[in-house]
Amino acid sequence: xxxxxxxxxxxxxxxxxxxxxxxxxxxxxxxxxxxxxxxxxxxxxxxxxxxxxxxxxxxxxxxxxxxxxxxxxxxxxxxxxxxxxxxxxxxxxxxxxxxxxxxxxxxxxxxxxxxxxxxxxxxxxxxxxxxxxxxxxxxxxxxxxxxxxxxxxxxxxxxxxxxxxxxxxxxxxxxxxxxxxxxxxxxxxxxxxxxxxxxxxxxxxxxxxxxxxxxxxxxxxxxxxxxxxxxxxxxxxxxxxxxxxxxxxxxxxxxxxxxxxxxxxxxxxxxxxxxxxxxxxxxxxxx
Amino acid sequence: xxxxxxxxxxxxxxxxxxxxxxxxxxxxxxxxxxxxxxxxxxxxxxxxxxxxxxxxxxxxxxxxxxxxxxxxxxxxxxxxxxxxxxxxxxxxxxxxxxxxxxxxxxxxxxxxxxxxxxxxxxxxxxxxxxxxxxxxxxxxxxxxxxxxxxxxxxxxxxxxxxxxxxxxxxxxxxxxxxxxxxxxxxxxxxxxxxxxxxxxxxxxxxxxxxxxxxxxxxxxxxxxxxxxxxxxxxxxxxxxxxxxxxxxxxxxxxxxxxxxxxxxxxxxxxxxxxxxxxxxxxxxxxxxxxxxxxxxxxxxxxxxxxxxxxxxxxxxxxxxxxxxxxxxxxxxxxxxxxxxxxxxxxxxxxxxxxxxxxxxxxxxxxxxxx
Amino acid sequence: xxxxxxxxxxxxxxxxxxxxxxxxxxxxxxxxxxxxxxxxxxxxxxxxxxxxxxxxxxxxxxxxxxxxxxxxxxxxxxxxxxxxxxxxxxxxxxxxxxxxxxxxxxxxxxxxxxxxxxxxxxxxxxxxxxxxxxxxxxxxxxxxxxxxxxxxxxxxxxxxxxxxxxxxxxxxxxxxxxxxxxxxxxxxxxxxxxxxxxxxxxxxxxxxxxxxxxxxxxxxxxxxxxxxxxxxxxxxxxxxxxxxxxxxxxxxxxxxxxxxxxxxxxxxxxxx
Numbered sequence: 001x002x003x004x005x006x007x008x009x010x011x012x013x014x015x016x017x018x019x020x021x022x023x024x025x026x027x028x029x030x031x032x033x034x035x036x037x038x039x040x041x042x043x044x045x046x047x048x049x050x051x052x053x054x055x056x057x058x059x060x061x062x063x064x065x066x067x068x069x070x071x072x073x074x075x076x077x078x079x080x081x082x083x084x085x086x087x088x089x090x091x092x093x094x095x096x097x098x099x100x101x102x103x104x105x106x107x108x109x110x111x112x113x114x115x116x117x118x119x120x121x122x123x124x125x126x127x128x129x130x131x132x133x134x135x136x137x138x139x140x141x142x143x144x145x146x147x148x149x150x151x152x153x154x155x156x157x158x159x160x161x162x163x164x165x166x167x168x169x170x171x172x173x174x175x176x177x178x179x180x181x182x183x184x185x186x187x188x189x190x191x192x193x194x195x196x197x198x199x200x201x202x203x204x205x206x207x208x209x210x211x212x213x214x215x216x217x218x219x220x221x222x223x224x225x226x227x228x229x230x231x232x233x234x235x236x237x238x239x240x241x242x243x244x245x246x247x248x249x250x251x252x253x254x255x256x257x258x259x260x261x262x263x264x265x266x267x268x269x270x271x272x273x274x275x276x277x278x279x280x281x282x283x284x285x286x287x
Numbered sequence: 288x289x290x291x292x293x294x295x296x297x298x299x300x301x302x303x304x305x306x307x308x309x310x311x312x313x314x315x316x317x318x319x320x321x322x323x324x325x326x327x328x329x330x331x332x333x334x335x336x337x338x339x340x341x342x343x344x345x346x347x348x349x350x351x352x353x354x355x356x357x358x359x360x361x362x363x364x365x366x367x368x369x370x371x372x373x374x375x376x377x378x379x380x381x382x383x384x385x386x387x388x389x390x391x392x393x394x395x396x397x398x399x400x401x402x403x404x405x406x407x408x409x410x411x412x413x414x415x416x417x418x419x420x421x422x423x424x425x426x427x428x429x430x431x432x433x434x435x436x437x438x439x440x441x442x443x444x445x446x447x448x449x450x451x452x453x454x455x456x457x458x459x460x461x462x463x464x465x466x467x468x469x470x471x472x473x474x475x476x477x478x479x480x481x482x483x484x485x486x487x488x489x490x491x492x493x494x495x496x497x498x499x500x501x502x503x504x505x506x507x508x509x510x511x512x513x514x515x516x517x518x519x520x521x522x523x524x525x526x527x528x529x530x531x532x533x534x535x536x537x538x539x540x541x542x543x544x545x546x547x548x549x550x551x552x553x554x555x556x557x558x559x560x561x562x563x564x565x566x567x568x569x570x571x572x573x574x575x576x577x578x579x580x581x582x583x584x585x586x587x588x589x590x591x592x593x594x595x596x597x598x599x600x601x602x603x604x605x606x607x608x609x610x611x612x613x614x615x616x617x618x619x620x621x622x623x624x625x626x627x628x629x630x631x632x633x634x635x636x637x638x639x640x641x642x643x644x645x646x647x648x649x650x651x652x653x654x655x656x657x
Numbered sequence: 658x659x660x661x662x663x664x665x666x667x668x669x670x671x672x673x674x675x676x677x678x679x680x681x682x683x684x685x686x687x688x689x690x691x692x693x694x695x696x697x698x699x700x701x702x703x704x705x706x707x708x709x710x711x712x713x714x715x716x717x718x719x720x721x722x723x724x725x726x727x728x729x730x731x732x733x734x735x736x737x738x739x740x741x742x743x744x745x746x747x748x749x750x751x752x753x754x755x756x757x758x759x760x761x762x763x764x765x766x767x768x769x770x771x772x773x774x775x776x777x778x779x780x781x782x783x784x785x786x787x788x789x790x791x792x793x794x795x796x797x798x799x800x801x802x803x804x805x806x807x808x809x810x811x812x813x814x815x816x817x818x819x820x821x822x823x824x825x826x827x828x829x830x831x832x833x834x835x836x837x838x839x840x841x842x843x844x845x846x847x848x849x850x851x852x853x854x855x856x857x858x859x860x861x862x863x864x865x866x867x868x869x870x871x872x873x874x875x876x877x878x879x880x881x882x883x884x885x886x887x888x889x890x891x892x893x894x895x896x897x898x899x900x901x902x903x904x905x906x907x908x909x910x911x912x913x914x915x916x917x918x919x920x921x922x923x924x925x926x927x928x929x
Contacts, residue, residue, distance in 0.1 A: 120684020221771030
């Protein structure tokens with residue numbers, strides 16, 4: 001390697017040092033330490049043990065919590081897809097200016113704390129909230145609908161905060177679809193429905209895939225929304241991990257729960273990837 | 288002893304395993320405009336970057352104004368450079384862009400204003416001083432880039448394909464402008480381009496490069512009329528190429544037989560060919576004259592050194608100042624250019640005509656793989 | 658089918674888009690009027706008009722204190738993360754060291770792990786090294802979650818940076834440090850600035866990491882609201898939230914002006 005090239009590598013390393021210190025000291029090392037705590041006794045120094053993980057899988061309560069977390073995340077993905085896909089389609093057909101405007105509108109609430117957005121939903125969905133108030137006044141119902149502090153409330157809250165990822169992922173893949181394809185399909189005499197199923201949908205699969213995995217992962221690890229909109233009855237993995245850590249001070253179990261959450265999310269995403277990546281899909285999109 | 292403004296002695300540079308610039312020797316005199324010409328990947332830009340100080344040569348000696356440039360960084364070489372992409376600083380006004388080099392040289396404010404104004408007038412754009420590069424057209428941007436390069440009165444001006452991002456008409460306009468400026472200021476200039484017309488228009492001398500090797504250094508006329516190699520002949524201008532074998536050779540005259548059986552006479556120029564040797568023979572389209580097949584005698588006949596072949600006209604194109612014919616000669620398409628395109632009986636497509644050219648105009652080089 | 662229109666069209670797709678946009682914005686739209694209620698009941702539409710819930714914020718020192726605390730934390734985290742992230746992005750883009758793909762992945766890795774898990778692991782590790790519950794510990798973890806955004810934004814900014822500008826400056830006589838200061842930095846400043854604003858908002862809004870690292874003396878505003886909300890729901894939350902919304906809106910406006918929000922998220926809606 002020439003002197004100049006060596007100097008460049010040194011310069012690069014020097015500039016990277018501060019970030020590396022942060023990433024290693026506050027992320028990589030703590031993650032490894034947490035792994036130790038979850039698999040060794042006496043706070044990560046004693047004998048090797050799988051007790052925490054055994055405890056989890058032998059207790060039906062924890063299995064129920066994990067299943068609930070997965071179930072709510074799947075509902076959220078479905079809601080985001082059903083509501084988000086048409087928005088992405090609309091954006092793909094709009095002018096760049098309109099696209100920018102819609103992007104701005106759905107992104108900007110994202111920059112406001114999730115605590116506050118959830119609070120807004122509480123005002124809308126609670127027993128004397130906006131929706132129940134309106135329906136009661138119109139005489140459509142005679143006692144308030146239960147929209148909050150149950151699984152429905154959690155799904156509404158999660159959909160609100162995660163739909164933006166689905167919309168942008170799908171929209172990005174639709175932008176890449178050449179407009180001439182639609183014209184070609186139109187000339188060949190495809191109906192609108194046919195055009196959707198034979199052109200739009202297949203070509204947006206990478207976007208759907210990206211959006212789905214992202215929304216699912218984020219829903220699995222969401223803490224604030226289940227805590228604020230699910231109440232005490234809807235316990236999900238992040239909430240019980242928090243309780244074990246901060247209320248029961250059972251750090252070994254807390255650490256194990258964190259890894260189980262991470263592992264189950266990655267595992268399910270991998271499973272889903274396998275499921276979607278059929279041969280044809282791979283051939284078309286692997287490049 | 289003459290002191291050259293730029294001197295390269297055995298300069299070479301390798302990237303990975305390949306020699307990008309191989310044993311480059313050149314002396315540029317004061318006020319000269321020298322062009323590096325060649326296809327992409329020929330090493331012209333690499334050489335320019337070594338002169339500019341963006342790259343270190345692996346070996347050889349590079350001197351500017353007699354001083355060795357080994358280990359001297361770009362910012363200490365006192366050069367002016369114009370880039371293909373203009374490279375004006377987008378966050379500075381035109382005035383600030385042009386003044387930047389003076390500011391670095393700690394020129395007094397008054398002096399700076401005077402010189403910026405002067406150089407903007409030189410490129411005929413004094414009215415855009417307060418604008419930002421974004422607000423200028425491509426041609427204006429390049430003029431400002433030229434002004435920025437000239438304002439420090441550099442010892443050497445480097446032009447890295449400065450015209451290739453402009454459309455055809457602007458390119459011609461700016462080409463004239465560059466020539467005027469170069470002559471007016473008399474700054475020693477090194478110009479890099481892949482456009483031979485630009486090279487011939489602007490330069491005192493052209494360096495033709497191919498695969499890192501200097502193929503020929505010479506005035507534009509010499510390069511065109513006496514190419515030193517098969518590559519130069521093919522790269523500069525348009526040529527008809529025949530593969531042939533030398534059948535006889537005496538007194539600088541040779542007889543060749545092409546692969547499809549045509550007999551050619553050729554004078555020996557740059558390359559001395561031997562009897563029985565496999566060669567490539569070139570003839571430029573404008574050196575071929577046409578006559579109707581039945582005309583027994585060509586106007587120039589009687590010189591005795593002419594080549595005469597018969598062929599069938601396949602395609603006639605009118606290109607403004609000249610016309611071009613593709614003539615099929617024994618299966619080989621031969622291009623003929625003429626300023627008097629005769630669309631008359633006997634010269635239409637599909638008709639048989641006679642092609643004539645002087646043995647003097649045939650260039651012969653050692654046979655080269657396509 | 659591909660007819661383009663600059664105006665909103667009332668098609669089924671347009672209708673759903675309108676509904677979704679409304680859904681995403683409505684929680685915020687509803688909070689502000691609610692905060693002006695004259696009663697003690699949290700309801701929409703609100704009854705009466707008063708500023709009493711804004712005045713009452715000052716009766717709760719925990720909100721005022723945590724606001725200033727959050728502000729201090731977010732500003733520090735943003736400045737440090739911007740400095741670190743910008744240097745890292747420059748290293749990656751300008752010098753392209755061997756393995757830059759892996760380094761890039763490492764720098765962005767905190768984004769790929771749920772922040773809840775980052776919070777738990779930080780608590781465990783910080784307890785071990787004596788940083789749990791300290792301001793330093795909280796600050797470090799906020800820098801960690803902000804750095805990836807800065808790296809990504811500055812890299813995006815650099816991707817359109819033309820390095821011949823640096824060559825042009827060098828030829829004119831500028832030393833590399835002078836070149837960086839006069840040319841490179843000003844040209845990529847919008848990207849750096851956006852990275853800083855984004856880092857600020859990331860820290861200022863964070864709950865899931867702070868959750869594990871705060872102490873009674875170091876509580877952030879979102880945490881204070883979160884804790885308060887779990888005990889009681891009064892219009893006080895609405896008035897505090899309204900102030901936070903206003904603050905965030907100012908930043909969103911600045912971001913949109915300087916950089917464009919969609920570019921911020923790597924969406925290429927302007928490319929067609």
